[in-house]
Structure formats: C-alpha cells, structure tokens
Amino acid sequence: MCAQDATMGKDAARAEWDNPMQFVLACVSYAVGLGNVWRFPYLCQMHGGGGFLIPYMLMLVLLGVPLFYMELAIGQKMRLGSIGAWRAISPYLGGVGMASVVTSMYLCLYYNVINAWSFWYLFHSFQSILPWAECPVNSNLTGPVEECERATPTQYFFYRETLDISGSIEENGGIHMGQALCLLLAWIIVYLFIIKGVKSTGKVVYFTATFPYLVLIIYLIRGVTLHGSINGVKYMFTPKMEQLAKPTTWINAATQIFFSLGLGFGSLIAFASYNQYNNNFEKQAIIVSMVNSGTSIFASIVTFSIYGFKATFNYESCLERVRLLLLNTFDLAEDTISLENVNHWIAELNRTHPEQFASLGGRLETCDLEAELDTAVEGTGLAFIVYSEAIKNMPVSQLWSVLYFIMLLLLGMGSMLGNVIAVITPLSDLKFISHYMSTKTLNGLVCLFCLLLGLGFTTRSGNYWFTMFNDYGATFSLLFIVLIEVITVCYIYGIKRFEKDVEDMLGHRLNCYWKIMLAGVSPILLIALFIFYIVNYIQGGTPTYQAWNKELGKSVVTEYPPYAQAFIGLLLASSVCCIPLTALYTYCKKRNLASGKRERTVSTVSA
Amino acid sequence: MLVRILVLLYLVGAPALAQTLCQPNASNGYRVRISIKTALGNQAYEWNENEMFLFQATMAFAMRRYYKTETYNVDNIIVCNQTRRVSFWFVVISPENPTMLIPKADVEKAVSALTTRLPCRPMSNSMSRHRINNAFLLTDRTLEFLGIHPTLAEPVNPDTPPWLIVFGVVIGAVFAGIIALLVSSLLQKRRKEKGMMEDGQDEEDRQMKGVENGINLDGIYNRGFTDDDRFTKL
Numbered sequence: 152m153c154a155q156d157a158t159m160g161k162d163a164a165r166a167e168w169d170n171p172m173q174f175v176l177a178c179v180s181y182a183v184g185l186g187n188v189w190r191f192p193y194l195c196q197m198h199g200g201g202g203f204l205i206p207y208m209l210m211l212v213l214l215g216v217p218l219f220y221m222e223l224a225i226g227q228k229m230r231l232g233s234i235g236a237w238r239a240i241s242p243y244l245g246g247v248g249m250a251s252v253v254t255s256m257y258l259c260l261y262y263n264v265i266n267a268w269s270f271w272y273l274f275h276s277f278q279s280i281l282p283w284a285e286c287p288v289n290s291n292l293t294g295p296v297e298e299c300e301r302a303t304p305t306q307y308f309f310y311r312e313t314l315d316i317s318g319s320i321e322e323n324g325g326i327h328m329g330q331a332l333c334l335l336l337a338w339i340i341v342y343l344f345i346i347k348g349v350k351s352t353g354k355v356v357y358f359t360a361t362f363p364y365l366v367l368i369i370y371l372i373r374g375v376t377l378h379g380s381i382n383g384v385k386y387m388f389t390p391k392m393e394q395l396a397k398p399t400t401w402i403n404a405a406t407q408i409f410f411s412l413g414l415g416f417g418s419l420i421a422f423a424s425y426n427q428y429n430n431n432f433e434k435q436a437i438i439v440s441m442v443n444s445g446t447s448i449f450a451s452i453v454t455f456s457i458y459g460f461k462a463t464f465n466y467e468s469c470l471e472r473v474r475l476l477l478l479n480t481f482d483l484a485e486d487t488i489s490l491e492n493v494n495h496w497i498a499e500l501n502r503t504h505p506e507q508f509a510s511l512g513g514r515l516e517t518c519d520l521e522a523e524l525d526t527a528v529e530g531t532g533l534a535f536i537v538y539s540e541a542i543k544n545m546p547v548s549q550l551w552s553v554l555y556f557i558m559l560l561l562l563g564m565g566s567m568l569g570n571v572i573a574v575i576t577p578l579s580d581l582k583f584i585s586h587y588m589s590t591k592t593l594n595g596l597v598c599l600f601c602l603l604l605g606l607g608f609t610t611r612s613g614n615y616w617f618t619m620f621n622d623y624g625a626t627f628s629l630l631f632i633v634l635i636e637v638i639t640v641c642y643i644y645g646i647k648r649f650e651k652d653v654e655d656m657l658g659h660r661l662n663c664y665w666k667i668m669l670a671g672v673s674p675i676l677l678i679a680l681f682i683f684y685i686v687n688y689i690q691g692g693t694p695t696y697q698a699w700n701k702e703l704g705k706s707v708v709t710e711y712p713p714y715a716q717a718f719i720g721l722l723l724a725s726s727v728c729c730i731p732l733t734a735l736y737t738y739c740k741k742r743n744l745a746s747g748k749r750e751r752t753v754s755t756v757s758a
Numbered sequence: 759m760l761v762r763i764l765v766l767l768y769l770v771g772a773p774a775l776a777q778t779l780c781q782p783n784a785s786n787g788y789r790v791r792i793s794i795k796t797a798l799g800n801q802a803y804e805w806n807e808n809e810m811f812l813f814q815a816t817m818a819f820a821m822r823r824y825y826k827t828e829t830y831n832v833d834n835i836i837v838c839n840q841t842r843r844v845s846f847w848f849v850v851i852s853p854e855n856p857t858m859l860i861p862k863a864d865v866e867k868a869v870s871a872l873t874t875r876l877p878c879r880p881m882s883n884s885m886s887r888h889r890i891n892n893a894f895l896l897t898d899r900t901l902e903f904l905g906i907h908p909t910l911a912e913p914v915n916p917d918t919p920p921w922l923i924v925f926g927v928v929i930g931a932v933f934a935g936i937i938a939l940l941v942s943s944l945l946q947k948r949r950k951e952k953g954m955m956e957d958g959q960d961e962e963d964r965q966m967k968g969v970e971n972g973i974n975l976d977g978i979y980n981r982g983f984t985d986d987d988r989f990t991k992l
Contacts, residue, residue: 274921274928288913329921336929343936347943475796484842485795 165230166349167425173353175435177422180360181569182443184562185265185534186411192387192451192458193529194403199394200387204448206395206404211444214676215408217668218633220436221640222414226423227432228652232577233417236424237636240644242741246733247639248577250632251417253726255573257624258416259601261617262570263341264608266563267333268535269556271313274333276552283308284543301704305540310699313535317611319698320619320715324611331609338602341567345575345594349425352568359565364446366558367453373551374456379467383459384452386524402683405676406626411443415629415636418569421576429656454533461541462523469518473497476514480507493518530621534559571597618696619711623719627684628726634677635730641670694719779859780838780849786859788866789904791845797900805844809894810837814848816893817869820886821850821860824868828853866906 168174195203229236233252238245275282283305286295294300299307310316315327344355374380394400413419423432470490477488477496481504488496497515501508528537542551571594579585579593588596608617640649646669650661694716697706711719780787790813795802803809814835821830834853840846850860870887891901 270925270928271921274924277924278920293907332925332929336925336932339929339932339936343932343939346936346939351939475793478843479791479845482841482843482845485793485844 165425167427168349168353171426171430171435173349173356174422174426174430175439176356176360177352177568178419178435178439179442180356180565181418181422182412182439183360183363183446184411184413184566185559186407187443187447188450188454188559188562189531189533190529191407191411191447192454193533194407195451196387196455198397198400198403199391200389202390202392202395203400203404206401207408207444210401210405210408210676211440213668213672214405215412215414215444216437216440217665217673218409218414218637219412219419219440220433220665221637221669222419223423223432223436224649224653224656225640226420227426227428227430227656229420230424230428232424232580233420233573234577235580236420237639241639243734243737244635244639244643244730245737246730247632247635248417249733250628250726250729251415251420252574252577253729254625254628254632255416255418255570256601257620257722257726259567259570259574260605261608261620261624262563263337263567263601263605264330264334264613264617265531266337266560266567267330267609268313268531269559269563270333270336271329272535272539273553273556273560276549276556278549281539281543281548281552282312283539284548298701298704301702303536303540305536305543306704308539309535311701314614315611316614316699318700319709320612320615320696321712322612326606326609327611327613330613331606334605334609335602337564337567338598338605340564341571342595342598344564344568345571346591348590348594352572355568356565359561359568363558363561363565366554366561367446367450369554370453370551370558371449371456373545374453374460377456377460377545379463380456380459382463382520383455383457383524386459386521387451387455402680405680408444409633409680410626410629411447412440413566413569415633416570416573416625417577418573421572422569424576429658431657433657457538457541458524461537461544462520462526464541464544465523466518466520469516473516473518476511480511571601615696615698619715619719620722623694623722627688627723630677630681630684631727632730634674634681637669637674637677641674646670779851779857780836780847782839782847784847784849784859786862786865787847787849788862788869788906789845789847791843791902791904792894792896793900793902794844794894794896797896810840810846812893813837816890817848817850820868820890821865823886824864862905869903870906 168177198206225236225240229239231239232248234245234248237248286299286304286307288294289296296307298311302310313330315324317324343351345352375384426432467490470493474488474490474493477483477493477500478485481500538555539552542548542555545551575590575594575597578597579590584593607613640646646666649669650666654660693710695708695710698709699705700707782789792805794805811832814832814837817835818830818832821834822828830850830853834851835848836851837846837848850865852858852860868886869890887898891897894901
C-alpha cells in the first residue's frame with residue numbers, strides 16, 4: 152500500500168537510464184573494482200590455486216546471485232534510494248537504509264584516497280626513469296638513501312615519497328600536499344561524472360566499464376610473453392585440494408563474493424531505482440554476477456603472470472649475485488660458472504675449498520623460486536609495491552606504468568560512482584532536501600564534504616587510518632545489514648508479496664531456485680558468516696596494524712592505542728545501531744500519533 | 759767501464775725492483791677486476807698482453823691528466839698477480855724516482871671521476887674514469903677498481919617537478935569540462951524558457967497544454983470506431 156503511493160508519486164519526475172545497457176554497465180563498473188585485481192588473486196593463491204574456484208563458484212550460486220537479484224528487485228520496485236525503499240517495505244526497518252548510507256559514506260571517504268594514489272603514480276610515470284626504479288642518492292652523494300637501502304626502491308617510493316608515513320598511528324603530521332592535490336582532483340572528477348545524475352553517469356559508465364578490460368587484455372598479452380610468467384600461472388592454478396578441507400577457505404570465498412558484488416551498500420538499490428518498471432533485472436543480475444566473477448579469474452591470470460615474471464627476475468638476479476660472488480672469491484674465469492650450474496659449483500667449491508667457502512659466511516644467499524612466488528600480497532601492497540616493481544623491469548616501463556595506473560583509476564572511479572550514488576540518491580529522495588536545493592548543489596556539497604574529511608587520510612599517519620576504515624568500516628556492518636535485509640524481505644515483507652511484486656515487474660513468477668536461496672540458503676550462510684566474524688574478532692585479541700619502521704625498512708605489527716580501538720568500535724556501532732534506533736523511533740512516533748489522534752479516521756502517516 | 763756496469767745493473771735491476779714494489783695487498787696498490795664477458799656477452803674480446811698494455815697506457819694517461827706537470831709512461835704502471843678471473847694488482851711509480859710509489863690517495867683522485875648518465879661533458883680532469891671505461895667498452899660495474907667508489911651523479915632537480923606539470927594539464931582539462939557542462943546546461947535552460955514563452959513544441963508544453971481544469975483535452979480513444987472484425991469471427 153505504502154509502496155504503491157511511493158511509486159505513483161515518483162514516476163513522473165524520476166530520472167532514468169537512457170537504455171538498459173547503461174544500467175548493466177553501471178553495475179559492472181561498480182562491481183568490478185580493485186578487489187577483483189588485488190584481493191581475489193591473493194585468495195586464490197592462499198587457498199589452493201585452481202581448487203579455490205570450487206568454493207568460489209558455489210558461494211556465487213548460493214549467496215551472491217540471489218542477494219544481488221533481491222537488491223535489484225527492491226530498487227526497481229520501490230523506485231527510491233535505500234532509505235526510502237526500506238521505509239516503504241517496512242516502516243520499522245527504515246534504519247537498514249540509513250545504515251547503508253552511513254556505511255557508503257565511510258566508503259566514500261576513504262576509497263577515493265586510493266584513486267588519489269593512482270593519480271600520483273600515474274603522474275610520476277611520465278619520467279624517463281621511473282622514480283620507484285632506483286633509490287635516490289643521499290645528500291652526501293656517497294650512496295643511496297639509507298631507508299631505501301634497507302627496504303626496496305618501490306617500498307621506499309610508496310612509504311616515504313607517496314605517503315611520507317610516520318612511525319605509528321599516534322604520530323600525526325602535516326598534510327602531504329601532493330596527495331591532497333591528487334585527492335582534490337579525484338573528487339572533482341567524481342563530481343564531473345555525477346553532475347547531472349544518471350544522465351551523465353550513464354554516459355561515463357560506457358567508458359569506465361569497458362576500458363579496464365582493454366587494458367587487462369593488453370596486459371595479459373604482455374604478461375604471458377614475459378620471461379618466467381609461466382611459473383606464476385602454473386603456481387597459481389596448481390590445485391591443492393587439501394585446502395578445501397579448511398573452513399577458512401569457504402568463509403573467505405563467501406566474503407569475497409559478498410564484498411565483490413557490493414551488496415548492502417545501497418548502490419545497487421540506487422542504480423535499480425532509475426530503471427524502467429518492467430526492466431528484466433533477472434537476466435541482468437545473472438549477467439553482472441558472472442561478469443564480475445569472470446573478471447576476477449581473468450585478472451588473477453594477469454596478476455600471476457606478472458608475479459611469475461617478478462619472481463623469476465628476482466630469482467635470476469639472486470643467482471647472478473651468487474655467481475659473481477663465487478667468481479670473485481675464488482678468482483675463476485668468467486665463463487666457468489653460468490646461471491644454470493651455480494648450485495652445482497656451490498657444492499663443488501664447498502668440497503674442494505672448505506675454508507675459503509666458509510669465509511663467505513652470510514654473504515652467500517639461497518635462491519629459491521618457490522619462496523619468491525610464495526610472497527603473497529594483497530591490497531594496496533600488491534597494487535602499488537609489487538606491481539610497480541614488476542613494471543619497472545619490463546621494457547618500455549613508462550608505457551606499461553601509465554596503462555596500469557589508468558586501469559586502476561578506471562576501476563576505482565567506477566566503484567566510486569556507485570558509492571557516491573548510494574549516498575546521494577537517498578538524500579535527494581528526502582523531501583526536505585530536494586525542496587531546498589537542486590541535484591547539482593547536493594552533489595557538490597556531498598563531494599566537498601567527503602573531500603574535506605578525506606584530507607585526514609592524506610596526513611602522515613593517514614595510511615593507518617585508511618587501513619582501519621578499510622578493515623572495520625564496512626565489513627561487519629555490511630554482513631549485518633544484508634542479513635537484516637534478507638530476513639526483512641523474506642519473512643517480514645513476506646516472500647509471497649515479494650513474489651507478486653516480481654511477477655508484476657517481470658511478467659513471470661519467481662522460480663524455485665530464487666525462492667529456496669533467498670528464503671533458506673542465503674540467510675543460513677549469512678548467519679554462519681556473521682557468527683564466524685564475531686568469533687574471529689573476539690578471538691583475535693587486540694586489533695593490530697602494520698606500522699612502517701624506517702630504521703628497519705619494513706612493516707612491524709603494532710597494537711592500536713586505546714583511542715583508536717574506541718574509534719573502531721564507534722565505526723562499527725554507528726552504522727549498525729541505525730537499525731534498532733530507527734525501529735525504536737518509528738515505534739515511539741506511531742504510538743504517540745496513535746494515542747494523540749485516535750479521533751481522526753484517516754491516518755496520514757505514510758512512513 | 760764503471761758507468762757501463764752501473765747502467766747494466768740499472769737496466770737489469772729496475773724491473774726486478776719494480777716487481778717487488780708490486781705485490782698483492784700492497785699498501786699503495788689497487789686491485790682491478792674486469793668482467794668482459796658479463797659486459798659484452800658474445801662480443802667479448804680476449805684479455806691478453808695487448809689489452810694489458812692498453813690498460814697501462816690508459817692509467818698513464820690518467821696520471822698525466824692529474825699531474826699536469828709530470829709525464830708518465832707505460833713503464834710507470836706496474837702490474838702483477840694476474841688471475842683467470844681477470845683481476846690483477848697495479849702500482850704506480852713516479853717517473854723521476856723509480857723506487858717511489860705514488861700514494862694511494864693520489865692514484866684514487868686520478869682515476870675517480872663523476873660518472874654521469876648524461877652524454878659526456880668535458881669537465882676538467884674529472885672524466886678520467888669515464889675515458890678509462892670507454893677505452894675498454896666497459897662500465898663502472900664491469901671495470902672495478904676495488905676500493906675506489908665512483909661518486910654518484912648529482913640528482914637532477916628540475917624547477918617544477920614533472921608530475922606537477924601533468925597534474926596541471928589534467929586538472930585544467932577537468933575544470934574546462936565542468937565549466938563546459940555548467941554553461942551548456944545554463945544555455946539549455948535559457949533556451950527552454952524562451953521556448954515556453956513563445957509557445958514552442960516542448961514536451962512539457964504539450965503536457966501542460968493538454969490539461970485544462972484537470973480534463974485531458976487530447977481526446978480519448980473511442981472504441982466505437984475500431985475494426986472489431988479482426989477480433990470476432992462469426
């Protein structure tokens with residue numbers, strides 16, 4: 152009833168996508184993001200290579216696609232952003248929408264910082280020698296900078312020149328001007344993309360959704376033709392079936408599907424709300440989910456061929472160093488030891504000249520290809536350190552660097568569009584906001600607000616706050632939000648009513664796959680995930696983070712100080728408690744209204 | 759007669775004396791290590807007596823450039839202890855006094871030079887290392903003087919960092935895009951207003967025109983005039 156009122160009132164004025172293709176591309180652009188490039192390959196490697204695809208595909212079918220379908224259905228039916236849509240479904244659970252908006256707001260704040268870093272690296276790629284290829288010289292011109300010597304040039308460039316990172320989260324510093332400028336640029340571009348609402352976004356997604364694939368294909372061709380890339384691909388795809396017996400494999404597969412599709416942020420509801428009423432979202436939900444998973448697998452082939460190249464390069468450099476060391480210590484002619492027979496010569500020389508060999512001591516390195524491949528990294532470390540290290544060793548590295556960071560930018564921008572629209576759509580649906588300002592002004596204000604708060608992430612300790620937001624800002628609250636969503640739709644709103652709504656929109660009934668998944672399997676899986684997260688969090692003890700130690704030239708595990716832990720709690724609570732608080736507020740309001748206006752026959756409360 | 763004996767002794771004794779001056783780990787000697795195959799791969803030349811002569815000649819050349827007054831010769835560079843690695847020790851003796859070794863520090867100064875990655879710019883006497891390397895088609899890494907570290911190049915510091923230039927270009931383009939969009943939407947709005955005032959053919963106008971007192975004046979489709987024969991067959 153309330154839903155019908157909402158539909159009638161909004162139909163005439165609401166913007167729409169120019170065609171269904173724009174909607175599909177917008178969803179693809181949003182779902183295919185940085186996580187496909189830097190999280191899935193890591194999980195694949197950690198959990199048994201090719202074997203990981205089994206739990207991944209299973210979770211996609213059991214959890215990912217049904218929940219994706221549900222969110223699209225809600226958005227398309229209610230034709231409102233997350234706050235309005237959930238209020239229409241059940242007045243007590245309007246808080247679900249509010250929680251989504253709060254979580255999306257957190258995501259907006261920190262996600263664009265990644266785009267700022269991508270811009271920074273992109274602009275620095277236009278130099279004859281990439282700045283992360285070599286250590287800069289110290290002030291005495293005697294050698295490289297100390298911190299750079301202890302770490303690697305790529306790490307030095309990321310931690311010192313890009314972030315100017317401090318030693319711990321407590322040591323704040325000034326704002327890094329370069330980062331601040333790049334963040335400003337990133338937000339201005341986001342504003343440019345959303346300035347006219349879906350009209351402008353719809354045109355932008357043609358580019359942001361398709362161009363990354365072009366770059367990935369180019370990189371795939373470059374990657375597999377690099378020397379040693381086959382080692383990486385082989386290593387990744389060799390299935391280690393025993394990993395499937397561990398529960399963490401299945402849990403990681405579920406969380407990856409869940410977060411990769413971007414469920415619970417309200418972006419999908421917002422995108423779908425601009426659809427035509429009879430749009431066939433069922434087909435589109437399946438297409439987008441498949442494309443997202445396919446891209447993850449494709450991106451991990453590219454990542455692992457690059458990994459293989461980097462590992463082989465490092466391994467061969469190590470062998471070369473050992474060879475030179477042996478030649479110089481034992482004064483052998485240059486062509487006696489080659490890269491192939493280094494190990495043979497080590498054994499030989501140990502046998503024939505034991506004392507001289509012993510004098511080598513710690514200088515003799517062990518070169519192990521497996522160990523190089525084993526250094527699995529995820530997240531910003533993979534994208535900005537490992538990848539840039541691989542790129543600097545490629546021929547014509549400036550070109551590959553520019554291409555790579557443009558791809559990262561497009562993936563990040565595409566996801567940012569979804570995040571920002573998830574915040575703006577519910578806000579612009581609220582009557583008191585849309586009354587006082589136009590969409591352009593609202594968009595500008597939201598972007599400005601996020602920019603100003605986001606400047607906090609460009610300070611010297613900003614990266615630690617970034618990691619905190621990344622690890623805690625969205626993970627737990629999303630599981631809770633989506634769990635409440637599924638239970639609301641299936642049990643409070645009723646699966647029968649949902650079925651009728653879908654039939655109204657699509658013209659055919661829900662078949663039993665959707666019914667079973669939405670009403671049965673997905674909630675159970677979500678509850679299991681939720682419990683696992685809580686148990687893991689409690690068992691984990693004090694939350695820790697990786698602090699960069701400039702004396703050692705590497706990251707050390709440090710505990711969060713008490714005020715930071717309190718802030719983590721605030722992050723988690725602020726989005727989650729929207730739900731019970733709104734329910735309580737609505738209950739009180741209804742009770743007051745009911746008791747105060749019992750004489751009136753027509754109740755004008757619509758929410 | 760005595761003079762002849764002295765000259766003979768000198769001619770015989772000098773090289774022997776010279777040999778004793780050059781020893782591994784000599785206090786005034788340097789060890790040189792050459793890696794030809796690493797540097798040149800297939801085009802590597804063989805290290806032999808002639809190459810050694812060239813080395814002695816280039817060292818003498820470097821000493822001459824440093825000590826502009828004294829004339830050094832190939833004989834003043836003494837080499838010993840060659841290995842298969844192609845490494846050897848050398849010492850430099852003064853041309854006036856064959857028993858006097860040139861101190862280590864002076865030899866170092868004569869040899870070391872700024873190694874730059876830019877094309878060679880003539881810079882007084884500090885390009886000797888570069889010239890020595892070039893004579894052998896080698897680099898600082900493959901022609902090593904153990905103990906002499908090449909001074910590193912002064913970092914090139916441009917006035918505006920290059921990244922700022924690219925940033926300026928991009929942000930200029932983005933601002934231009936925003937202004938273009940805002941101006942175009944402003945112009946569109948003005949055109950619409952003008953159109954509405956002149957009773958133009960706008961979509962909204964038609965909608966507005968067709969509704970008077972809530973009654974749609976566009977007319978209702980009258981089924982009385984449809985062709986029913988399509989539907990009912992008697």
